[in-house]
Amino acid sequence: xxxxxxxxxxxxxxxxxxxxxxxxxxxxxxxxxxxxxxxxxxxxxxxxxxxxxxxxxxxxxxxxxxxxxxxxxxxxxxxxxxxxxxxxxxxxxxxxxxxxxxxxxxxxxxxxxxxxxxxxxxxxxxxxxxxxxxxxxxxxxxxxxxxxxxxxxx
Numbered sequence: 001x002x003x004x005x006x007x008x009x010x011x012x013x014x015x016x017x018x019x020x021x022x023x024x025x026x027x028x029x030x031x032x033x034x035x036x037x038x039x040x041x042x043x044x045x046x047x048x049x050x051x052x053x054x055x056x057x058x059x060x061x062x063x064x065x066x067x068x069x070x071x072x073x074x075x076x077x078x079x080x081x082x083x084x085x086x087x088x089x090x091x092x093x094x095x096x097x098x099x100x101x102x103x104x105x106x107x108x109x110x111x112x113x114x115x116x117x118x119x120x121x122x123x124x125x126x127x128x129x130x131x132x133x134x135x136x137x138x139x140x141x142x143x144x145x146x147x148x149x150x151x152x153x154x
Contacts (some may be wrong), residue, residue, distance in 0.1 A: 002029040006112040008036045008103050008139075011075055014118035014152025019079060021150050022116040023088055031113070032089040035079055036106060037072045039065055039096045069094050100135045104142035113145055118152035 007022045009015035019035065026033045042061060076092040083090035095102050107115055119136045140147050 100138035
């Protein structure tokens with residue numbers, strides 16, 4: 001039923017819970033897991049509308065993003081290595097952008113069959129869908145496949 005499962009992971013305990021559920025599903029369905037980490041874009045401060053200090057700030061920001069991306073690639077690769085030791089086909093993708101946009105774009109563009117992701121709060125009942133976190137809600141609205149939301153806790 002599932003061949004490709006996407007697991008957005010922010011490097012948190014909640015992300016690990018989602019990954020654990022995805023791993024079980026991957027084993028049952030002999031599916032491939034892709035762990036996705038998004039390095040969020042940092043908007044340029046409005047105080048840098050003038051050139052004074054702008055290029056230095058941009059250089060520092062670019063350097064910091066590259067370092068963050070490398071750190072997360074290493075961290076996420078460790079998770080992939082653990083999955084592979086457990087005979088689960090897995091890969092990692094680290095991108096820059098807005099989480100809800102990148103998750104939806106990658107899910108739809110690469111035709112994932114399922115997204116397994118953590119949600120922040122305990123929610124009960126129909127009205128609870130209105131209280132979903134903005135990332136969870138926007139992903140649910142934008143992807144063409146099922147989304148499994150795993151209780152992440154606080």
